[in-house]
Amino acid sequence: MQSQIIGNGKVVELSYQLFDESHNHQMIEQMTAEYPLQFLFGSGKMLPAFEFELEGLPAGAVFDFELDASRAYGAYQDDKLKQIFADELAENENYPFDLMQIGDRLQLLLDGEKYTGIVSLKTEQYFILDQNHFLAGKSLRFRGTVLFVRQAREQELIEGRYIPSDGLRF
Numbered sequence: 514m515q516s517q518i519i520g521n522g523k524v525v526e527l528s529y530q531l532f533d534e535s536h537n538h539q540m541i542e543q544m545t546a547e548y549p550l551q552f553l554f555g556s557g558k559m560l561p562a563f564e565f566e567l568e569g570l571p572a573g574a575v576f577d578f579e580l581d582a583s584r585a586y587g588a589y590q591d592d593k594l595k596q597i598f599a600d601e602l603a604e605n606e607n608y609p610f611d612l613m614q615i616g617d618r619l620q621l622l623l624d625g626e627k628y629t630g631i632v633s634l635k636t637e638q639y640f641i642l643d644q645n646h647f648l649a650g651k652s653l654r655f656r657g658t659v660l661f662v663r664q665a666r667e668q669e670l671i672e673g674r675y676i677p678s679d680g681l682r683f
Contacts, residue, residue, distance in 0.1 A: 517572040517662050521555035524665050524675050525567070529657025534579060536651070549660055556673045560585060563655070572662045579654045589650030595628055597621070598639045613640060 519525055526549040531542040544550045552559055554567070562584035570576060582588055599610045601623055613619070617632045619642060630644035669676050 516664055519554055519567050519570045519659065519662055522665050522670060523554045524551065524661075524663050524669065525554050525659065526551050526661040527567075527657050528660055529576075529655050532654040532656070533648075534652040534654045535582075538654070541648075544657070546658075546660060551675045551677075553665055553669055553673065553675045558674065566655070567659070570659050572659050574659045575657070576659070577654070577656045579652060581652045582650050585651065585653050586646040586648045587650075589645055593630075593644040594633070595630070595642045595644060596639055597623065597628075597642055599637075610640075 516523075527544060528546045528549050529544050530540055533539045533541050554564060560580065562580050566578040566580075567576065602610055602621070613632055613635060615632050615635055619628075619630065619632060621628045621642070628642055628644065630642040631647070632640050633643040634641040666676070
């Protein structure tokens with residue numbers, strides 16, 4: 514039955530485990546049958562290589578594939594580290610420099626430039642904002658099962674994303 518095959522315009526539900534193959538095969542994410550990954554295939558929201566590996570699989574299929582860094586989130590780039598001094602920041606009563614900690618996710622506007630990343634180092638005078646994707650430089654292995662495939666509803670195609678049957682939008 515063609516409607517149960519993964520392809521463009523189909524809503525896909527997967528259970529899977531994601532492993533960091535470049536770091537002792539550490540599991541970094543798990544989606545279960547109770548809480549599956551649900552997405553509109555071909556909408557541009559997933560990694561192209563991830564979709565390439567899944568295309569054509571039927572509901573019920575088991576998959577196991579690896580994406581090296583170049584097919585996933587790219588190489589780790591040192592030029593995406595931004596040193597930001599405390600005196601460069603506008604005063605922010607909701608989140609002052611003194612309360613920033615390593616691991617905090619920040620979105621900043623400095624001199625008209627937008628910076629988004631994670632604080633990777635902090636001193637009394639400055640911090641380093643790492644703007645790399647947290648999976649950059651990693652080889653990723655996906656192991657899982659195709660739980661369900663269906664034709665996308667009209668509204669899903671219009672909006673370019675999966676919409677749960679209860680109509681809630683995330």
